[in-house]
Amino acid sequence: xxxxxxxxxxxxxxxxxxxxxxxxxxxxxxDRHAGEDLLQGALAKxxxxxxxxxxxxxxxxxxxxxxxxxRWRLKWRRSEVSVAEPPETGPPGTDTAxxxxxRLLMRQALSRLxxxxxxxxxxxxxxxxxxxxxxxxxxxxxxxxxxTTHRSLARLRTLAPELAALDPAAGERPSPRDYSPxxxxx
Amino acid sequence: xxxxxxxxxxxREQADEQPPPGAGLADRxxxxxxxxxxxxxxxxxxxAAAVITVxxxxxxxxxxxxxVRPSGVVDSHTVSAHPxxxxxxxxxxxxxxxxxAYYTSKSVFSNAHDGVSTRTYWLLDPKxxxxxxxxxxxxxAVAPGLHTAAVLEQHLPVRRIGLLDLASGKIKxxxxxxxxxxxxxxxxxxxxxxxTTYGDNPDRFYQEDKSxxxxxxxxxxxxxxxxxxxxxxxxxxxxxxxxxxxPDAEPVNTRQDFAFSQSGGSIMTATSTAPWIGFYDVHGxxxxxxxxxxxxxxxxxxxxxxxxxxxxxxxxxxxxHTSSWLxxxxxxxxxxxxxxxxxxxxxxxxxxxxxxxxxxxxxxxxQRLVLVTIGSDKExxxxxxxxxxxxxxxxxxxxxxxx
Numbered sequence: 001x002x003x004x005x006x007x008x009x010x011x012x013x014x015x016x017x018x019x020x021x022x023x024x025x026x027x028x029x030x031d032r033h034a035g036e037d038l039l040q041g042a043l044a045k046x047x048x049x050x051x052x053x054x055x056x057x058x059x060x061x062x063x064x065x066x067x068x069x070x071r072w073r074l075k076w077r078r079s080e081v082s083v084a085e086p087p088e089t090g091p092p093g094t095d096t097a098x099x100x101x102x103r104l105l106m107r108q109a110l111s112r113l114x115x116x117x118x119x120x121x122x123x124x125x126x127x128x129x130x131x132x133x134x135x136x137x138x139x140x141x142x143x144x145x146x147x148t149t150h151r152s153l154a155r156l157r158t159l160a161p162e163l164a165a166l167d168p169a170a171g172e173r174p175s176p177r178d179y180s181p182x183x184x185x186x
Numbered sequence: 187x188x189x190x191x192x193x194x195x196x197x198r199e200q201a202d203e204q205p206p207p208g209a210g211l212a213d214r215x216x217x218x219x220x221x222x223x224x225x226x227x228x229x230x231x232x233x234a235a236a237v238i239t240v241x242x243x244x245x246x247x248x249x250x251x252x253x254v255r256p257s258g259v260v261d262s263h264t265v266s267a268h269p270x271x272x273x274x275x276x277x278x279x280x281x282x283x284x285x286x287a288y289y290t291s292k293s294v295f296s297n298a299h300d301g302v303s304t305r306t307y308w309l310l311d312p313k314x315x316x317x318x319x320x321x322x323x324x325x326x327a328v329a330p331g332l333h334t335a336a337v338l339e340q341h342l343p344v345r346r347i348g349l350l351d352l353a354s355g356k357i358k359x360x361x362x363x364x365x366x367x368x369x370x371x372x373x374x375x376x377x378x379x380x381x382t383t384y385g386d387n388p389d390r391f392y393q394e395d396k397s398x399x400x401x402x403x404x405x406x407x408x409x410x411x412x413x414x415x416x417x418x419x420x421x422x423x424x425x426x427x428x429x430x431x432x433p434d435a436e437p438v439n440t441r442q443d444f445a446f447s448q449s450g451g452s453i454m455t456a457t458s459t460a461p462w463i464g465f466y467d468v469h470g471x472x473x474x475x476x477x478x479x480x481x482x483x484x485x486x487x488x489x490x491x492x493x494x495x496x497x498x499x500x501x502x503x504x505x506x507h508t509s510s511w512l513x514x515x516x517x518x519x520x521x522x523x524x525x526x527x528x529x530x531x532x533x534x535x536x537x538x539x540x541x542x543x544x545x546x547x548x549x550x551x552x553q554r555l556v557l558v559t560i561g562s563d564k565e566x567x568x569x570x571x572x573x574x575x576x577x578x579x580x581x582x583x584x585x586x587x588x589x
Contacts, residue, residue, distance in 0.1 A: 002504045006216070013212035022201040030200055036207065043215040106196035125190060126197040153189050163189055 005050050012056050013043060020057075024064055026122045029111035038064060065119055065137050102162070109159040117152035124149055217462065265557060265566060272554065272570030273308065273582035277315040279589060280557045280568060281533030282492065286310050286328035286587035287335070288317065293393070303389040308582075309335065312353050324389075325369055328352070329376040329416070330588035336370045336379050336416070343368040343384045349416065361419035363412060369443035372416070374450045381412040383423065388441035404440050411444040411453060413468045424470030448490045449476045456484040481518030487586075488529040488538055490515060498529040498538065508543055512560065525558040525565055531586040536560045539568065539586065555584065 001009065017039070024042075025035030042063040046053060053059045110118055123134040124145075131149075135142045157163050266279040278285040289305040296302075307326050308317035312333070325338040337348040337357075343366030349359045368384035382388075385407035392404055414421030426444075444455045444466075452465045452473055463484045467473050475482075478494055488498035491512075499511030499520065508527040511520045526540030527550075533539055541553040542565060555568040574581045 001216075009216070010212040013215065017211050018204075018206035021207050022204045025204050026197055026201055032204070035204075039207070040211070040215055043211070047215055102192060103196040103199055106192050107200055110193070110196065121193055122197060125194040126201065153193070156189060156193070163192065 001047065001050055009047055009050050016057055016060075017043075020060060020064070023061065023122065023126070026126055027064060027115070027119055029113070029115075029118060030107055031111070038067060042067060062137055065123065066139065105160045105162060106156070109156045109163070112159050113152055113155060117148060117155060120145060120148045121152050265568070267557075267566060267568045268570070269554070269567035270570050272572055273317070274569050275316055277310060278555060278568050280539055280566070281537060282588055283531045283533050283539060283586050284310065284332060284589040285555070285569075285584050286332055286589075287326055287585040288582045289326070289585070290582050293391075295393075299392055301391055301393055302387055303391060304340075309352060311355075318355075323348075323350075326350075326585070327370040327372055327379070328585060328587040329372045330374070331376060332587055332589050334376075334416070336372065338367060338370060342366075342387045342389060347379070347381060347414070347419075359419060361414060363423075365409060365412070365423050367412070369441065371443065371445040373446040374448055377416055378421075378446070378450075379412075379414045379416050380444050380446055380453055381414060382443040383409045383411060384441075385409055388443075390440060406440050406442055408442055410470055413453070422468070424466070424468060426466065426470045447476050447479055449479070452476065454479070454482075454484070478515040481513060481515065486510075486529055488531050488540075491532050491535050493535045495535070496521060498532070501527065503527070506543070506547065510540065522560060524560055525563065526556065527553060530555075530584065533557060544571075 020042075021035060021039050024039040025032055028034035028038055039060075042060050045063050046056060046060050050056075110121070113121070119138070120134060123129045123137065124131070129137070131142050131145045134145045138145070264279070265281075266277045266284075268274050268276050268278060271278075273288055273290075274285060287307055287309045289307045291303050291305050293301045294304050305324065306319065306321050307323055308319050309326065309328075310316075310332060311318045322339070323337040324340045324342050324344075327336045329335065333352055335350040335352055337350045338344050339346075339348070345363055345366055347361040347363065347367060347370065348357045349361070350356070351358050363381065363383075365383040366385070367381040368388040369382040371380050372378070373380070386404075388407065390404050408426065410423060410425040412421050412423045439456075442455055444453045446452075447454045447465060452467060454463055454465050454475075456462060457464045461475075461480070463475070463479075463482055465473050465475050465479075478490055478497070481497060482489055483500055486498045486500060490497055494515065497513040497515040497518075499513040501508070502511045502520070502523050503509040508525070509523050510526045510529050512522045512524055513519060514521050524538070526538065526542050528541040529538050530541065531539045537557055537559040540556055540558050542556045542558070543550065543553055551574065552571050554571045557566040557568055572581055
């Protein structure tokens with residue numbers, strides 16, 4: 001990479017790495033270190049062909065998504081994700097603490113999905129991409145994106161039965177009741 | 187709120203909690219990129235450190251005897267070139283420096299993913315002036331003078347170091363060690379050896395698929411180094427903690443050997459943060475860089491010129507125009523530009539052995555050894571062109587030593 005390329009690469013990383021890292025951490029199921037590794041690998045790949053890349057962010061994101069899915073497909077050793085103890089939540093309530101508990105529960109469930117399932121959900125619900133764009137990015141059909149999304153949500157409900165109560169199809173929502181915030185140990 | 191909405195909320199909350207990456211991410215990435223390109227070059231950094239030396243008092247391990255080196259090796263003013271040989275079969279040399287050995291690497295897998303990069307060496311036979319293949323050694327460092335090599339047996343790390351008489355091909359001495367060793371390098375004067383100790387095989391790697399794209403190095407298990415007297419085998423071990431919180435102490439690669447600084451007074455190794463190179467005393471305590479080596483790039487093997495006035499620098503070209511910088515050793519600023527894609531070893535105070543492409547070549551890996559000279563556009567081809575991309579099996583890697 002020549003001096004001009006180095007300058008441009010450093011400028012890009014300085015400006016976009018925070019946003020890219022957020023995505024990388026989500027793709028890694030909340031594992032900050034794995035997310036940093038993932039991003040670093042994608043940036044290294046981009047650096048190798050910097051002068052030929054027209055849209056760096058699109059390129060790096062595509063590498064992030066595909067690399068993560070590839071890791072799953074090739075049974076890349078899955079690092080343990082450091083999460084808090086599962087909260088012993090009661091049925092979902094409407095108070096803030098209960099909502100926070102549910103989000104935490106969801107995070108833990110997300111971390112237990114396969115990388116492909118999680119990647120599809122990150123693209124659909126965090127990046128807010130249409131199914132066709134997700135399919136293009138992952139190199140699969142729209143039908144695969146749709147079915148993976150469906151199976152991933154179903155898996156989340158299995159992993160965290162408390163979430164089933166959110167689904168209208170799961171039946172009547174239990175009556176809200178008070179329950180104390182649970183202790184979450186790092 | 188349904189499940190989809192909760193997924194969205196949980197992801198956004200988790201994303202918002204992420205602090206930005208630490209400063210210097212771009213430079214860390216560039217280091218990773220650089221280290222992959224130079225992985226195998228780096229592995230011979232220790233051996234190459236012996237290149238820019240003043241060859242004095244290299245211990246002969248034979249008990250006297252006549253000098254059996256061919257005249258081409260003895261005469262340090264000639265160029266011995268074989269532009270049609272790749273890898274070379276006959277002596278390649280220019281000025282003070284000779285291609286003392288070369289090796290190829292291949293990956294040996296114990297299962298679908300865990301592998302070890304293993305080397306096959308070709309060592310210069312001083313009797314015939316030809317390179318002879320050997321699979322006996324997992325590591326070879328050649329001392330200035332081309333008489334002696336320090337070797338390690340297979341299945342690193344190992345508990346003894348061999349001193350090999352290159353003329354007879356026999357081991358003249360085994361040096362037993364308590365801490366297993368994975369890499370060796372001679373001091374500039376050839377009287378000492380720095381042996382890097384590891385807890386695990388430093389050539390291990392993890393590969394996700396056979397394409398090699400999803401390659402991942404395993405953590406560095408380096409524990410420290412010995413500094414040993416080559417003649418007596420005596421010396422001491424120094425621990426260097428790779429798990430230190432000090433980022434300067436963090437190794438770059440799974441194999442990250444120590445080598446002597448070119449002044450010979452300290453031990454150096456690559457680090458993952460600027461200035462990318464760290465220096466230690468023989469007790470393993472960090473020390474200031476020698477004044478003339480503070481701006482050294484560990485992956486530019488040529489280092490300091492024999493007269494100490496110029497420091498080989500990084501690539502200075504652009505796209506397919508290849509050239510390299512020569513730096514002021516004290517300031518680190520470019521003094522001049524010279525032909526050559528990668529500067530490997532100084533042949534004299536004004537010329538170097540380098541990798542380079544031919545004019546119009548569009549494959550950055552299709553290189554050959556050349557002799558380049560300051561102020562001259564003339565390149566003298568020393569070897570044939572290497573085939574394959576960086577890291578390809580069978581791609582030969584040179585080891586230079588003073589002759």
